[in-house]
Amino acid sequence: xxVRSVRGTHDILPGSVELWQEIEEKTRLxxxxxxxxxxxxxxxxxxxxxxxxxxxxxxxxxxxxxxxxARRGRDISLRPEGxxxxxxSYLENxxxxxxxxxxxxxxxxxxRRERPQKGRYRQFHQIGAEVLGSDxxxxxxxxxxxxxxxxxxxxxxxxxxxxxxxxxxxxRPAYVxxxxxxxxxxxxxxxDCRKRSRRNPLRVLDCKQASCSPVIDNLPSILDHxxxxxxxxxxxxxxxxxxxxxxxxxxxxxxxxLDYYVRTTFEMVTDRLGPTQNALLGGGRYDGLSELLEGPPxxxxxxxxxxxxxxxxxxxxxxxxxxxxxxxPEIFFAYLNEDSLEKAFTLARDLRREGIFAYLxxxxxxxxxxxxxxxxxxxxxxxxxxxxxxxxxxxxxKRMADGTQTRLQQGRISxxxxxx
RNA sequence: GUGGGCGUAGCUCAGUCAGGUAGAGCACAGGGUUGUGGCCCCUGUGGCCGUGGGUUCAAGUCCCAUCGCCCACCCCA
Numbered sequence: 001x002x003v004r005s006v007r008g009t010h011d012i013l014p015g016s017v018e019l020w021q022e023i024e025e026k027t028r029l030x031x032x033x034x035x036x037x038x039x040x041x042x043x044x045x046x047x048x049x050x051x052x053x054x055x056x057x058x059x060x061x062x063x064x065x066x067x068x069x070a071r072r073g074r075d076i077s078l079r080p081e082g083x084x085x086x087x088x089s090y091l092e093n094x095x096x097x098x099x100x101x102x103x104x105x106x107x108x109x110x111x112r113r114e115r116p117q118k119g120r121y122r123q124f125h126q127i128g129a130e131v132l133g134s135d136x137x138x139x140x141x142x143x144x145x146x147x148x149x150x151x152x153x154x155x156x157x158x159x160x161x162x163x164x165x166x167x168x169x170x171x172r173p174a175y176v177x178x179x180x181x182x183x184x185x186x187x188x189x190x191x192d193c194r195k196r197s198r199r200n201p202l203r204v205l206d207c208k209q210a211s212c213s214p215v216i217d218n219l220p221s222i223l224d225h226x227x228x229x230x231x232x233x234x235x236x237x238x239x240x241x242x243x244x245x246x247x248x249x250x251x252x253x254x255x256x257x258l259d260y261y262v263r264t265t266f267e268m269v270t271d272r273l274g275p276t277q278n279a280l281l282g283g284g285r286y287d288g289l290s291e292l293l294e295g296p297p298x299x300x301x302x303x304x305x306x307x308x309x310x311x312x313x314x315x316x317x318x319x320x321x322x323x324x325x326x327x328x329p330e331i332f333f334a335y336l337n338e339d340s341l342e343k344a345f346t347l348a349r350d351l352r353r354e355g356i357f358a359y360l361x362x363x364x365x366x367x368x369x370x371x372x373x374x375x376x377x378x379x380x381x382x383x384x385x386x387x388x389x390x391x392x393x394x395x396x397x398k399r400m401a402d403g404t405q406t407r408l409q410q411g412r413i414s415x416x417x418x419x420x
Numbered sequence: 421g422u423g424g425g426c427g428u429a430g431c432u433c434a435g436u437c438a439g440g441u442a443g444a445g446c447a448c449a450g451g452g453u454u455g456u457g458g459c460c461c462c463u464g465u466g467g468c469c470g471u472g473g474g475u476u477c478a479a480g481u482c483c484c485a486u487c488g489c490c491c492a493c494c495c496c497a
Contacts, residue, residue, distance in 0.1 A: 004488075004489090007488085007489090058495095059494085059495055059496075060495090060496085063421090064495085064496090081497085110497080112495095112496080112497090114494090114495075114496080115421085115422095115492095115493095115494090116489095116490085117490085117491070117492070117493095118490085118491065118492090119497080120495090120496070120497075124497065125497090126497060128497095192494075203495095206495085206496095208493095208494090208495090256496090257495070257496060267497095274492090276492090276493085276494090276495085276496085277496080277497090279496065279497060280497075281497065282496080282497065303497095304497055305497070306496090306497030307497085308497080309497065310497095334455090334456075336455065365449090366449095366450080366451095367455055367456060368450095368451090368453080368455090368456070368457080369449080369450085370456090370457090371456050371457040371458095372457055372458080373457085374456095374457065375457035375458055376457085376458090379457095382456080382457080384455065384456065386455055387455095388455085396455090396456090398456070398457090400457070400458090403456090403457085405456085
């Protein structure tokens with residue numbers, strides 16, 4: 001076949017889609033308990049939305065967006081992430097009216113034009129949640145606790161929570177200057193880091209090159225340069241985490257890619273996805289984002305979780321992935337000729353109307369082949385229809401488990417299937 | 421964008437080193453059983469050997485190019 005799915009995109013087929021459904025169902029149920037409402041925003045947004053919110057220097061904006069040219073200045077792009085669209089919708093639809101706190105979650109596809117790799121695709125899916133209208137550190141801990149419960153519910157083990165504070169506009173610039181001075185004086189950095197040192201020094205902290213590690217380890221920590229408010233916020237946040245009993249490690253090197261983050265940032269990582277694709281989910285606070293979009297001040301906090309990565313983790317967990325079996329027919333109608341097919345056709349319809357899973361094959365197979373099919377599908381009963389049955393009005397019903405067979409009147413079939 | 425691996429039946433893969441009629445298992449279809457599944461046995465369908473070019477009497481196999489998939493780097497979910 002010469003038509004294939006586009007690079008980096010994948011079909012989710014029966015047999016694996018059920019795991020996705022289970023994840024989504026558990027998520028919806030849980031998030032509802034925490035007061036989140038679902039929001040569905042368009043997959044297309046003005047390119048500008050992402051340029052302004054994520055930052056022009058980010059990889060996403062620089063090279064990873066699928067952009068469709070449109071009227072000058074109004075190009076549109078497939079969304080590369082979920083937070084900016086939610087905030088856009090929040091502002092556009094005045095969702096802040098009424099209560100001070102707005103909790104929203106979403107599930108859907110995101111698009112980034114990168115080289116596909118294990119756990120990273122061009123169309124991928126995220127579950128995300130955003131809390132708008134509060135800058136309280138407690139809500140941050142609540143989100144993490146909720147995620148903790150979700151992963152636990154799903155049977156994900158071995159996930160570590162990393163937390164950090166990246167400061168705010170009043171303290172971060174000073175730190176970045178100090179950092180940059182130190183970095184420009186260093187000679188043992190990789191080529192990328194030398195570039196980053198000039199353009200975006202914070203990103204150096206994220207470098208995974210082994211050769212850069214010793215240098216990075218000796219750099220000043222942002223946590224030592226937070227302003228009083230940020231320091232208090234971060235301390236309070238950790239107190240709440242302790243209170244709920246969620247364990248974490250403070251990771252000053254955790255900077256994250258997007259410009260809009262302030263104060264608390266976090267990731268949940270696992271070593272079961274490889275050394276670099278280790279982030280299962282990530283997020284943080286973005287109090288200035290609304291203003292970047294020319295909205296009124298509005299604090300925000302949220303996360304995005306990579307569904308493909310979650311599925312990858314769970315697929316190795318036999319009880320969830322390998323345990324799936326397609327639904328088994330309760331009764332399979334096998335027929336011998338065209339007349340009996342018509343009878344089977346109407347009988348199947350009647351039983352389905354009673355809520356029974358009735359299976360009828362149109363492959364023109366021999367009776368033997370139909371029996372084999374019924375067996376392979378795991379049907380509990382098979383009804384064989386031939387001239388005898390039509391003449392007498394008594395239908396042969398075979399229980400596949402033990403091979404016993406009885407003859408029943410049409411009206412009795414459903415009860416028989418149900419009872420056994 | 422850079423590097424590595426792999427493209428042979430619907431699926432999983434042998435065959436490539438040493439050029440000589442295209443293979444196995446599973447799946448599918450028919451039969452052994454004229455109206456009855458599983459186990460077993462027999463038979464059968466199914467391949468531009470990714471694509472194009474080159475070398476050769478002869479290419480799945482050697483050479484060149486190209487496309488695709490996977491993995492890794494970068495970065496992230």
